Amino acid sequence: MRARARRLGALLLVLSTSLFLSACSDSDDTMTGLLPGKPEPEIWRFALEEIGGSVQDAWAQEFRRRISELSDGQVVVEIYPYGSIGTSPQLTRLVEDGRVQLAFASPGHIADDIPEAGVFLLPFLFPESDETNRRMLTDEALRELLQAGWQDAGLQLLGLVPEGWMIWTADKPLYTPEDFTGLRMRTMTAPAQADVFRAWGAEPVPMPYAEVYDALQLGQVDGQSNPAFAIAEMKFHQVQSVMTVPQATRFVASVVSNHDWYRNLEQEHRQWLDAARAGMPEFIDEVQHRYNRQRLQQIRESGRIAMERLDEDQRARFRETSLPARERFLERAGPRGERILERIQALSETSTDN
Ligand code: 6CS
Numbered sequence: 001m002r003a004r005a006r007r008l009g010a011l012l013l014v015l016s017t018s019l020f021l022s023a024c025s026d027s028d029d030t031m032t033g034l035l036p037g038k039p040e041p042e043i044w045r046f047a048l049e050e051i052g053g054s055v056q057d058a059w060a061q062e063f064r065r066r067i068s069e070l071s072d073g074q075v076v077v078e079i080y081p082y083g084s085i086g087t088s089p090q091l092t093r094l095v096e097d098g099r100v101q102l103a104f105a106s107p108g109h110i111a112d113d114i115p116e117a118g119v120f121l122l123p124f125l126f127p128e129s130d131e132t133n134r135r136m137l138t139d140e141a142l143r144e145l146l147q148a149g150w151q152d153a154g155l156q157l158l159g160l161v162p163e164g165w166m167i168w169t170a171d172k173p174l175y176t177p178e179d180f181t182g183l184r185m186r187t188m189t190a191p192a193q194a195d196v197f198r199a200w201g202a203e204p205v206p207m208p209y210a211e212v213y214d215a216l217q218l219g220q221v222d223g224q225s226n227p228a229f230a231i232a233e234m235k236f237h238q239v240q241s242v243m244t245v246p247q248a249t250r251f252v253a254s255v256v257s258n259h260d261w262y263r264n265l266e267q268e269h270r271q272w273l274d275a276a277r278a279g280m281p282e283f284i285d286e287v288q289h290r291y292n293r294q295r296l297q298q299i300r301e302s303g304r305i306a307m308e309r310l311d312e313d314q315r316a317r318f319r320e321t322s323l324p325a326r327e328r329f330l331e332r333a334g335p336r337g338e339r340i341l342e343r344i345q346a347l348s349e350t351s352t353d354n
Helices: 002-024 029-034 055-071 088-096 115-121 130-137 140-152 191-199 209-217 228-233 259-263 267-278 280-302 312-349
Strands: 042-047 075-080 102-105 155-170 184-187 203-206 224-227 242-245 250-258 306-309
Touching: 042 055, 042 088, 055 075, 055 102, 055 155, 055 250, 055 267, 055 280, 088 102, 088 155, 088 250, 102 155, 115 140, 115 191, 115 250, 115 312, 130 155, 130 280, 130 312, 140 155, 140 312, 155 228, 155 259, 155 267, 155 280, 184 191, 184 209, 184 224, 191 203, 191 312, 224 228, 228 280, 250 259, 267 280
Parallel strands: 042 075, 042 102, 184 203, 242 306
Antiparallel strands: 102 250, 155 224, 155 242, 155 250
């Protein structure tokens, strides 16, 4: 009797999750399969860590368009913006469990499970040239090194998505590491980003994205770090008074799927997926530049927040004092992390446009 009740409970959970997921999607393509004469399409659920109108949303919308075109409607991508399913770590769990096929997974959150991902949180490591950085994110050798870590977590790394330089916000300018002393700095949930701010003397406070606005407003944290487009769309500039632009770390997100799901995809479906993601780096780099430029302009025009830029000497001090975080990364990510660092450094050094 109890076993029957448990089975019924499990069935209801699966049904309610499916209904909940369908209700949250921003797509009405699910209706396509109900029209007479059309075979039911295969649905790929795609969960975002950002809201509609964001860089991740632009990537997902374009990917959906490409898949629809390539598969002639046989595969439908349903997009779930941030807030419709869960926090970043919860989205990754849904992909691991196979309930969601695709998701964004930012290193700031996923480095908790995949220490190698912490490399993207290290300041002053990636090239300053946009062109070199774009090449770096599509470098096949680097992708393979990273994939080993993603695979250990049951994930397939499908792409690395640049989202722009991170900007610090607080209620004062942050010119020196000393300015961070005792500052309660919100960080993403993996310890790797906390290592960096701790090295500068801050008190890191890990917290999901959705809670940051309230925490800043209520004074539970003093500052946070994100690209301009995210600061604008999450309205952080309304509850902070100074933005400091250090040009230290770029926000890079990963697009993931369940590893077994990807490997077991029908050959044609995998070809569509691979073809759809192939041209995305150029597409999204143009989008993120445009979004960051436009939103920064809007923030400025709002007149609600001042903006400071660090000069080369100030940046050099931050670089030097951040090096313990690089050591912590190597301790956490081991020999694989070391190879990843070496590859990044080699690619930066061979660049001619830096
Ligand atoms: O700060 C965060 O947690 C989030 N920031 C961005 C720009 N994207 C997703 C991530 O979760």
